[in-house]
Amino acid sequence: MPPTGTAISSTPGQVAIHWYRHGLRIHDNPSLHAAISGSAELYPVFIFDGDVAGTNTAGFNRMRFLLECLQDLDESFKKVGGRLFIFHGKPKAVFTRLFEEWGVTKLTFEQDPEPIWKARDNEIKELCHEKGVTCIECISHTLWDPKQIIEENGGCPPLTYEIFRQVTSVLGPPKMPLAFPDFSKIKIPVQHNHAELYGIPSLQDLDVKPDCQEQLERVHEWVGGETKGRELLGVRIKLERKVYPGAATPHSIYGQLLWREYFYTMSVDNEKYDIMEGNPICLNIPWSVNPKYLEQWTKGETGYPWIDAIMKQLLLEGWIHHVCRHAVACFLTRGDLWINWEEGLKVFSKYLLDADWSVNAGNWMWVSSSAFEEVLQCPRCYCPVMYGRKMDPKGEYIRRYLPVLKDMPLRYLFEPWKAPRDMQEKASCIVGKDYPEPMVDHKKASAYCKKMMEEVKNILKRMDPEISPHCAPSNTDEVSHYTWIPNYHTGKEKACMMEVDHDCN
Numbered sequence: 001m002p003p004t005g006t007a008i009s010s011t012p013g014q015v016a017i018h019w020y021r022h023g024l025r026i027h028d029n030p031s032l033h034a035a036i037s038g039s040a041e042l043y044p045v046f047i048f049d050g051d052v053a054g055t056n057t058a059g060f061n062r063m064r065f066l067l068e069c070l071q072d073l074d075e076s077f078k079k080v081g082g083r084l085f086i087f088h089g090k091p092k093a094v095f096t097r098l099f100e101e102w103g104v105t106k107l108t109f110e111q112d113p114e115p116i117w118k119a120r121d122n123e124i125k126e127l128c129h130e131k132g133v134t135c136i137e138c139i140s141h142t143l144w145d146p147k148q149i150i151e152e153n154g155g156c157p158p159l160t161y162e163i164f165r166q167v168t169s170v171l172g173p174p175k176m177p178l179a180f181p182d183f184s185k186i187k188i189p190v191q192h193n194h195a196e197l198y199g200i201p202s203l204q205d206l207d208v209k210p211d212c213q214e215q216l217e218r219v220h221e222w223v224g225g226e227t228k229g230r231e232l233l234g235v236r237i238k239l240e241r242k243v244y245p246g247a248a249t250p251h252s253i254y255g256q257l258l259w260r261e262y263f264y265t266m267s268v269d270n271e272k273y274d275i276m277e278g279n280p281i282c283l284n285i286p287w288s289v290n291p292k293y294l295e296q297w298t299k300g301e302t303g304y305p306w307i308d309a310i311m312k313q314l315l316l317e318g319w320i321h322h323v324c325r326h327a328v329a330c331f332l333t334r335g336d337l338w339i340n341w342e343e344g345l346k347v348f349s350k351y352l353l354d355a356d357w358s359v360n361a362g363n364w365m366w367v368s369s370s371a372f373e374e375v376l377q378c379p380r381c382y383c384p385v386m387y388g389r390k391m392d393p394k395g396e397y398i399r400r401y402l403p404v405l406k407d408m409p410l411r412y413l414f415e416p417w418k419a420p421r422d423m424q425e426k427a428s429c430i431v432g433k434d435y436p437e438p439m440v441d442h443k444k445a446s447a448y449c450k451k452m453m454e455e456v457k458n459i460l461k462r463m464d465p466e467i468s469p470h471c472a473p474s475n476t477d478e479v480s481h482y483t484w485i486p487n488y489h490t491g492k493e494k495a496c497m498m499e500v501d502h503d504c505n
């Protein structure tokens, strides 16, 4: 049994609904605490409305992960004598019925700070007001209230990460996590036919189909749910304590979470944050439209093994490392294919288990040089060969996700088209037959992208000679931290800076 918080009194007749959307957990959940506090009955509810938690864009892996999170939550509620209640439909219609049927006096939920959820939540707040139901919204999806950060910054989002850090340091440290709530005084009314009435649907019920057979075989066990998440967090914290002994907080996780917080804050009042046109922080860049290229990139058929291995891992497992996200995002946009970042964002939203509306868009804008950097500095693009060699020096990653190349000698693994024919035959991988030829010549493609960026920059300069920097990194350390390339700005980094010049052909 988990440790519990202080006992909470209950008032007969007080019936609360806690509405789950993103924070699918029991621990450290202030709005769940608020629901329990002073109530006699509690109904934990999740509503499939077609949009919730990104379900409108999610593919098979992401939906499976979501259902596992709900399953885990249901199991946890079972342990305290309750269940999770699932509904389908528009929240307003569902709550109008439930307020009446269950005699609800209080509704609580976690703040969803992204602007795309505002209309939905405002509608429910109004409904509560109309029906005399107390509505409580708590902040726990982010470390601070992003609106407070903006207020503290004089009413506008902080333009650089450094300013963001200054503002948050004025606000003080984030709130400490809450203890596991005390369920001893509250009843969660469960009927004998609960599963039939309020059960968790299956993927088949929701008509979600896998994109490929391997997704069903489940090559990597990323299991959804608070239980597994807490277990993995424990492992990570232990590891961090080893790497940074004596540090007061898990140093690296905290630093990285701040990036997440930054992107959330930047999106707060910007409904167009995930598109280019009309997005005030995003530069309009004349990207080309090329469905064939986009398809090759999406399927991991570019002919560049480092890029293809990453896209295969994304498709099969739903998670790829930050460095890998950089590599494929740069390749799709300003590095090689000159395709709009919105297209990449859609693919990530479908496949990434951790896809977030704002974090995803913020990162795509930065990598494509559309925002969050000094205007179109785009100092270097990653070479799909050199970058891969640096990150995967033994080629293990490529062999794992592209078994067709498993017998290709390391020397040619990152550019198999250069392997002599007899070597390709020996490795049972003929380029052009068993594995694609490179879809573009990186040297030419990256030179074209660079030229296009220069042109855009010149146009912008003509329009505004000052080119006011919209959002920019504070310094090179920040870029280095963001790109995960150490010493980005020093001579040592020559190996990583040759990307554009490297002759892949």
Ligand SMILES: Cc1cc2nc3c(=O)[nH]c(=O)nc-3n(C[C@H](O)[C@H](O)[C@H](O)COP(=O)(O)OP(=O)(O)OC[C@H]3O[C@@H](n4cnc5c(N)ncnc54)[C@H](O)[C@@H]3O)c2cc1C
Pocket: 253, 256, 257, 258, 259, 260, 261, 263, 320, 321, 322, 323, 325, 326, 329, 348, 352, 354, 355, 356, 357, 359, 360, 361, 363, 364, 367, 482
């Ligand atoms: C093009 C692109 C798209 C991305 N899309 C998403 C997305 O949809 N959702 C998402 O959570 N992250 C996204 N990221 C950021 C980052 O890659 C992931 O957060 C990180 O790789 C997740 O791995 P992890 O859970 O092992 O986190 P770790 O690397 O161990 O970091 C711990 C936590 O810090 C946060 N974090 C770390 N780096 C970043 C970052 N650069 N920006 C924001 N948060 C960060 C995440 O919450 C993460 O879970 C994207 C990055 C790029 C380049």
